[in-house]
Amino acid sequence: MNELEFMELLSEIPAEYVEAAAAPQKRRRILRKIYGIPVAAACLAAMIAAAAYPRLRTEKPEQILQPDESSCAVVTDDSAIGGTTTPDPGMTVYETAYTTVNAVTGRSTTADASGYTGRTTTVGGSDTAANTGTERPGLNANTTKTTAVHANQGQTTKTTAGPTNAVTTGKTARTTGKETPGRTTGNTARTTSGATTRTTARQTTRPTADSTTRTVTTALSPGWSADTTRPAVTTAGMMNITTAMMAATTAPHASTTSPQPGGTVITPGQWGPSGPGPMAGTTPGASAPEHPDIRSLKIIQFAQQTGDRYFADELRWNLIEPSVTQIRDEFLNDPAMAELDVSEYSGLIMQLTVEGRDARVVYAKWNDDGGLTLKVEILEEKGSCCELNVMLFIPHDVSVSADACRVLKNQTDDSDIFMTDIEEIDSNHEISLES
Amino acid sequence: MLFENRNEQALAETVSQYGVRCRAVARNILGSEEDAEECMNDALLSAWNAIPPAHPKHYGAYFQTLVRNFALKRYAAAHAEKRGGGQMTLALAELSECLASGENVERTIDRRIMLESVKRFLADLPERQRNLFVRRYWHAAPISDIAVDFEMSEINVKVTLSRIRNRLQKHLRKEGLL
Known part of the structure; x- marks a missing residue:
């Protein structure tokens, strides 16, 4: 059968095929017009949303929910590893007092001096250098400060800058754009990377002489005792996530945190006997903690939630260096910690705060490879940003490179990690709740 | 009527x-x-x-x-x-035009078998490809017209027709007609 015969053969195919082939495109064009209506509507809605979203995103919410203190940094029983939430009866509580003196007094005190005299931060009308003075015995010069912020709540967690040459994180300035009424303006923690560190606290507007004292109490585990000799705080630092910051920190470890080559290494023994930082809860009247083998490593994790209102995320820090495994082993082998369940001491070794939002640690556990897995639940408005601070307390004689701590995996697709900021801080720090 | x-x-x-x-x-x-x-x-x-x-x-x-x-x-x-x-x-x-077909019985049977096979082939084709095939080999429409009517590029039409022809060839071979 040649081609022509085949063409003749096709004459006998069903007439339906011939009719359908004659005008198939006509139906499609009609359908396309019909489909065009919702498509056009969707495009219009998308354009409106794109125009309105940036404004809504930067708009300050009318009402900010105060995070329930009981919901912060609480390990609950629904932990996958059988966690615990209630403080141990044997736990002690400690209290930190923070005193600010207004600008009228004009008094200024160096960091170390305040450290020995105890928690008196003085800010003057002009720049006051805070990096003078002598070193505190047992306190290594390589360590310093950090700040955890509840900017929307008007809460500021302050820690003291160490004596000198401390910060290697490369942070230069962080200021909040969300100061609460009555708060001192212009509080700036300046830290320059390199050999010298200059930290100034400046207060420009303050009414008459007054002093405010806030207390923060942390539940601690057995074996933790009050700290009566810890240094005081001079640095007032506030952090906030600004749009520019977020834009600048889309890449992990970008911008504000630039560890020196080799990371920010804390050498063994650089921390003296001191207690960990404050934990969740505020109960006045207790004494400060002390643990001889603990220092703190703070990991600040910025995250944005774009999912549902109830947001459960699992953040994992890749602590893969042998030294970190050593940390884990030391914790496990520590007699003081031996009796504690992982979920229990995980509640002790970390502090979780989220800017202006409620959050809690569902569970935290060390992985077989040395990694630390945190499951964090954040009650968060859809599409808003939050700052997640996780603080780890690590034995002082273990060297840790900041480069070892990085976000390995964010298991929730609808959450974007903006920045991972690692700071090593003195375990002796205070939380200031400024009015 | x-x-x-x-x-x-x-x-x-x-x-x-x-x-x-x-x-x-x-x-x-x-x-x-x-x-x-x-x-x-x-x-x-x-x-x-x-x-x-x-x-x-x-x-x-x-x-x-x-x-x-x-x-x-x-x-x-x-x-x-x-x-x-x-x-x-x-x-x-x-x-x-006035005489009976010169084809013999055997050839007529082969033609019928071939026709049924082609009908099955067309029935198995997706509707769009079938319309394309019929439009080209029944209506003998130019490629350019088909491309316009089906809102495809001419290259796309040629490639699609080529694939249909290859499929037809496999179909006929499978049924022992080639």
């Missing part, structure tokens, strides 16, 4: 409704407007004689098929003449 009532208005209605399509098919095959018009007239005469007793369900497809068959016969005759068939070829073509 007009054909069955032997109403001559049926011819005018047919030309009015299906004339454009029928002429397009003949023109695509023969490449000549005059030849297409003659094929149209031949098809109308054939339909007038066939209906009744014939009762086509799809008048459009029926008339297009008539026109196409006449066009293919003209095409075959014209190409035979070009190949040097001479008057003998033309004479055979003239005789073929």
